[in-house]
Amino acid sequence: MATRLAGALFGPPSPVRFRVEVCPQRYLLAMPLSDIVLAVLAVLTNAGETMVTTGDTTDGEVIIRFLPDQAILEIHDAGAGFSPEALGHACDPLFSTKGPDALGLGLTVAEQILGSSGGGLTLGQSPKGGARVGLGLGSIRLG
Numbered sequence: 001m002a003t004r005l006a007g008a009l010f011g012p013p014s015p016v017r018f019r020v021e022v023c024p025q026r027y028l029l030a031m032p033l034s035d036i037v038l039a040v041l042a043v044l045t046n047a048g049e050t051m052v053t054t055g056d057t058t059d060g061e062v063i064i065r066f067l068p069d070q071a072i073l074e075i076h077d078a079g080a081g082f083s084p085e086a087l088g089h090a091c092d093p094l095f096s097t098k099g100p101d102a103l104g105l106g107l108t109v110a111e112q113i114l115g116s117s118g119g120g121l122t123l124g125q126s127p128k129g130g131a132r133v134g135l136g137l138g139s140i141r142l143g
Contacts, residue, residue, distance in 0.1 A: 020063075020065075027137070027139040027140065028140045028142055030117055030139055031118070039109075039114050040075075042113075043107065043110050046133075047130075047133070063076040071138075072136050074134050075135070076127075077130040079131060080130070082125060082131050090107050091107045091108050091121060093108045121133065
């Protein structure tokens, strides 16, 4: 499934590998699944485009991980990561580090979608050196 998603986002053959790690906990999601899908696609597209733009596709990997203590879906990429300026402005409308053809709306859209349902977006550096984007799903842990 992840390979099909990568191919749909970036064209076959996809230069980006996907890995999904799911925790055993269950959550009651406080937002519609369609909103989650839209936010995830916005962030995944941003991550993949960044890796392709920086030319770092030989070790490109997007990791989708649910954390055991809270329903945050984390997406890690193998791109250049966030500069201090980008970290402060990444969710601003029309801000982009990917050149003049980029719209600069991916993280903005994801943040607005998640925020409208009690979730949120957190940004940081991935331990692998790329970017880390956490999508808070506004959920309640069930077990």
